[in-house]
Amino acid sequence: MNKYFRELTVAIALALLLLSLAIFAPHFFQAQPIISRLTSQMPALVAAVGIALVIISRQIDISIGAQFSMCAIVAGVTASAGFPLGMAILAALVTGALMGAVNGVLVAYLGLPSIVVTLATMVTWQEALRLWQQGRLLALPNGIQWFGLSQQVGQMVVISVALTLVVGAAWAMKNLSGGRQIYATGTDAEAARLAGIDPKRTTFRVFVLMGLLTGLAAVLNLVQSPQVQPNCGDGLDLKTIAAVVVGGVAISGGRGTMWGVLLGMLLLANVNPALTHFHQPPYWEKAIQGLVILLAAVADGLRSRKTKF
Amino acid sequence: MPSSRSISLKLLLARHEVVLVLVILVEVVLFQLLGRNFLVGRNVSNVFRHSVEIGLLAVAMTPVILTGGIDLSVGSMMGLCAVLFGMMVNRLGMDPWFASLAVVGIGALGGGFNAVLITRLNLPPLIVTLGTFSLFRGLAEALTRGAESYSGFPPSFLALGNSDFAGIPAQVWIFIGVAVGIWLLVHRTTLGRSFRAIGFAPEGARYAGIPVARNTSIAYMIAGAVAGIAAVILVARLGEARANAGIGYELLAITAVVLGGVSIFGGSGTLAGTLLGWVALAILNNGLTRISDYRILEQPVASVARELSGLLTGLLLLTALSLGALTKTLAVRRARKQSLSDTSPNLVKS
Numbered sequence: 001m002n003k004y005f006r007e008l009t010v011a012i013a014l015a016l017l018l019l020s021l022a023i024f025a026p027h028f029f030q031a032q033p034i035i036s037r038l039t040s041q042m043p044a045l046v047a048a049v050g051i052a053l054v055i056i057s058r059q060i061d062i063s064i065g066a067q068f069s070m071c072a073i074v075a076g077v078t079a080s081a082g083f084p085l086g087m088a089i090l091a092a093l094v095t096g097a098l099m100g101a102v103n104g105v106l107v108a109y110l111g112l113p114s115i116v117v118t119l120a121t122m123v124t125w126q127e128a129l130r131l132w133q134q135g136r137l138l139a140l141p142n143g144i145q146w147f148g149l150s151q152q153v154g155q156m157v158v159i160s161v162a163l164t165l166v167v168g169a170a171w172a173m174k175n176l177s178g179g180r181q182i183y184a185t186g187t188d189a190e191a192a193r194l195a196g197i198d199p200k201r202t203t204f205r206v207f208v209l210m211g212l213l214t215g216l217a218a219v220l221n222l223v224q225s226p227q228v229q230p231n232c233g234d235g236l237d238l239k240t241i242a243a244v245v246v247g248g249v250a251i252s253g254g255r256g257t258m259w260g261v262l263l264g265m266l267l268l269a270n271v272n273p274a275l276t277h278f279h280q281p282p283y284w285e286k287a288i289q290g291l292v293i294l295l296a297a298v299a300d301g302l303r304s305r306k307t308k309f
Numbered sequence: 310m311p312s313s314r315s316i317s318l319k320l321l322l323a324r325h326e327v328v329l330v331l332v333i334l335v336e337v338v339l340f341q342l343l344g345r346n347f348l349v350g351r352n353v354s355n356v357f358r359h360s361v362e363i364g365l366l367a368v369a370m371t372p373v374i375l376t377g378g379i380d381l382s383v384g385s386m387m388g389l390c391a392v393l394f395g396m397m398v399n400r401l402g403m404d405p406w407f408a409s410l411a412v413v414g415i416g417a418l419g420g421g422f423n424a425v426l427i428t429r430l431n432l433p434p435l436i437v438t439l440g441t442f443s444l445f446r447g448l449a450e451a452l453t454r455g456a457e458s459y460s461g462f463p464p465s466f467l468a469l470g471n472s473d474f475a476g477i478p479a480q481v482w483i484f485i486g487v488a489v490g491i492w493l494l495v496h497r498t499t500l501g502r503s504f505r506a507i508g509f510a511p512e513g514a515r516y517a518g519i520p521v522a523r524n525t526s527i528a529y530m531i532a533g534a535v536a537g538i539a540a541v542i543l544v545a546r547l548g549e550a551r552a553n554a555g556i557g558y559e560l561l562a563i564t565a566v567v568l569g570g571v572s573i574f575g576g577s578g579t580l581a582g583t584l585l586g587w588v589a590l591a592i593l594n595n596g597l598t599r600i601s602d603y604r605i606l607e608q609p610v611a612s613v614a615r616e617l618s619g620l621l622t623g624l625l626l627l628t629a630l631s632l633g634a635l636t637k638t639l640a641v642r643r644a645r646k647q648s649l650s651d652t653s654p655n656l657v658k659s
Contacts, residue, residue: 060435106627110634113573115379115435119560120630124623131606131616238443251436283455287447293440294426301430 006248006299010263017270025277039155041269042162043068043221045262048240049169050213052261055244056173057206058186058253059107059114063099063122064214064240068233070125071096071218076138076228085144092222093215099125100211101204108203122237133230145226158220165216170258182206186253242289243268246296268292325570329585336592344599352595358478358546360591362387362539362555364584366562367569368488369535371583372495372528374566377508377575378427378434380529383536383562385445386419387555390540392449395459395550405466413537419445420533424526442559449552458551462544470546480542487535492580494531504528508575564626565590570633589625594618 021028047064054061075092079085099121106117146154173179181202184192189199222228247264249256271292272285340347357364366383373380390412397408419441426437469479495501503524506514515521539558544550569586571578597614604610610617 106631110631111638112630112634116563116567116573116630117627119563120623120626122623123560123564123619124627127616127619127623131613131620134608134613238439241439242443245436251433281451281454283451283453284447286443287451290440290442290444290447293436293443297432297436297440298426298430301426301432 004257004259005303007257007260007263009299010247010260010267014263014267014270017267017274021270021274021277025274028273028277035155035159037269037273039158039224041265042158043217043224044236044239044243044269045162045265046165046213046217046220047236048243048261048265049166049258050210050217051237051240052244052247052249052256052258053169053173053182053206054114054210055241055249055251056186056253056256057182057203058189059203059206060241060251061103061114061118061207061210062237062241063103063118063125064210065233065236065238066122066125066129067096067099067211067214068218068221068236069230070099070129070233071215072222072228072232073129073133073138073230075219075222076140079140079144080138082141085147088144088222089219092219093212096211096213096215096218097208098211100208100214103211104204104207107207108200129230135230137227137229139227140222140225145223147223154223158223161216162220165213166258166262173258178205183254186255188254239268239289240265242293246292248296248300250300251297326579326582326585329569329582329589333585333589333592336589336596340592340596340599343603344596345601347596347599352599354473354478354481356591356595357481357484360587360594361478361480361484362543363558363561363565364484364587364591365487365535365539365542366532366558367565367583367587368484368491368580369532370559370562370566371569371571371578371580372491372501372504373434373532374563374571374573375495375504375508375575375578376525376528377511378525378528379438379563379573380420380423380434380532381438381559382419382423382441382445383532383539384555384557384559385442385449386416386533386536387540387543387558388449388552389419389445389452390416390537391544391550391554392452392459392552394541394544396452398462399459405462409538409541412541413534416537416540417530417534420530420536421526423533424529427529428522428525446552446556449554453552455552458549460549462548467545467548470542470544470548480546483538483542487538488580488584491531495580500524500527505576505578508572509577561590561622564622568626568629590622593621593625597621 047068051061051064071092074095075088078091079088083091103114103118103121106112106121107114142148147157149157173182181192181197184195184197185199185202192199192202218233221232243265244256244261245251245264246267247256247260247262249260268289271288272282275282275284275288337348346352366387370380370383393415394405394408394412397403397411398405403411423434423437423441426432427434469483472479474482493501495504503514503519506517506519507521507525511521536555540554543554547554565587566578566583567573567586568589569578569582569584571582594614597618598611600610600614602609605613605617
């Protein structure tokens with residue numbers, strides 16, 4: 001069977017969805033709304049790249065929603081304190097990397113299961129943030145929204161940063177030894193160790209990278225509005241895991257591509273707008289998302305059974 | 310050589326349950342000293358009344374985690390069950406007790422759905438229950454169109470959530486029943502023993518003649534059914550059935566189980582541990598709301614009790630996990646050193 005079978009099926013599903021929209025709801029394809037919709041999905045895409053790395057290395061991170069909110073608020077507070085935009089971005093990235101390092105130490109070097117560790121850090125960051133901000137909306141100073149540029153240019157910057165990242169990550173995962181080490185660790189950590197790879201260090205780095213990417217995602221989200229909400233990351237973890245799994249990244253580790261992640265993200269991101277354009281109520285979004293995750297998992301399960309016997 | 314007494318003391322301290330009892334005692338003393346009206350009959354019964362739902366989920370999650378699985382969908386199952394219960398009583402005019410039974414059955418079916426995907430298709434429990442986590446909540450939201458809620462239940466039903474029976478809150482009796490039932494199942498039956506065998510080594514359990522798929526399915530179906538019970542109790546306590554019932558409860562339940570020393574990899578743990586973990590969390594939640602004389606970040610502790618107890622829960626869980634992992638690595642290292650020094654003179658023999 002084709003190596004890119006899963007990516008192809010997602011691409012076909014996406015094409016069918018867009019085609020039916022083109023036929024039955026052509027006003028879906030107006031240029032400006034499409035660009036706005038794309039821009040609003042870019043932060044999640046960046047986070048999805050990170051979560052894909054984590055899942056490929058056979059771990060999971062459910063704390064990224066809380067990390068995202070924390071990075072956004074840290075950047076917002078830095079900017080409000082009068083520091084330039086560059087400092088705010090740096091603050092978000094450093095905060096993300098530090099939170100990722102906490103997860104990384106606990107998972108890689110203490111050997112704790114990532115699901116429990118990130119569950120605990122999720123609760124910790126989330127509640128620390130609530131205690132700190134009390135749910136207040138944080139207004140941002142001028143010059144932050146769209147990086148101080150016009151909206152069109154700002155949207156282009158956001159989209160191109162995210163897409164460059166996807167392309168770069170896809171290339172690095174295929175061609176750099178660091179990328180191959182992530183696949184090797186996720187496929188079989190013991191075999192990777194015998195082959196001279198340090199799986200602990202690889203896992204640690206993946207979590208730090210995850211935090212860094214969450215910081216970047218938070219920045220790309222921050223510049224899109226004049227204020228920042230302390231709960232802006234809620235639900236991001238599930239959304240990105242869903243996108244990544246739909247895009248063919250195996251939850252059992254070692255398999256998946258960034259192109260699949262991009263396709264999975266686009267497919268899920270279009271479900272809700274498609275519902276509204278087909279004049280269906282949007283309440284079904286979560287149910288459909290769950291169903292899509294299950295279908296993707298079942299497809300993976302059936303496929304691996306076929307190859308096994 | 311350490312004396313035998315210090316060894317037994319060490320063993321006692323190594324027991325997770327003993328440490329938890331100490332934590333609970335410290336909590337009680339601290340909250341009694343710092344807070345107001347903490348150890349008062351009314352408040353003590355409130356501690357339990359308000360945490361029965363999470364206790365139920367934690368107790369039912371224990372067999373699942375013992376098999377090496379996890380069920381992230383129980384909170385969403387509560388939402389779906391609550392909504393279905395409200396619809397049955399309000400729209401169809403069903404008797405609330407009969408509707409309760411129906412909802413528990415639906416919960417078991419939902420758990421069975423998880424189980425089929427996990428055991429028959431060999432899918433990872435994490436991803437399956439993540440899918441149903443989204444699916445069940447989504448169905449609840451779709452059924453209520455995102456906003457509708459159901460209320461106006463008969464007082465005889467609401468009494469389940471708000472009245473006392475023989476001196477303790479009515480729902481605590483149900484909790485005791487469920488907890489005793491699951492304790493008997495886990496610790497006194499071959500089925501319960503098989504849960505740990507499956508979690509310890511699924512292949513080995515299969516070779517030993519244990520019907521792995523069937524027994525694992527039972528654990529998930531129990532979790533679903535108990536989520537239905539928790540939904541009914543929550544609706545009776547709040548007097549309202551909404552799609553957002555039980556949001557985030559699965560995380561609190563898992564926290565209680567892990568805090569109770571049940572291994573997240575499966576294979577080891579006790580129900581007593583889970584219960585103690587749950588009590589520690591429940592007391593923390595309630596105790597902080599009693600502290601009004603002290604301030605943190607210029608706010609009275611009581612007014613930020615929810616955030617603070619969440620934060621402390623997270624830190625407590627991280628500490629418990631790290632300490633467990635550290636003691637394990639140290640013990641392994643020491644054992645290795647000792648066995649090396651013991652065997653080094655006569656290496657040839659081995």
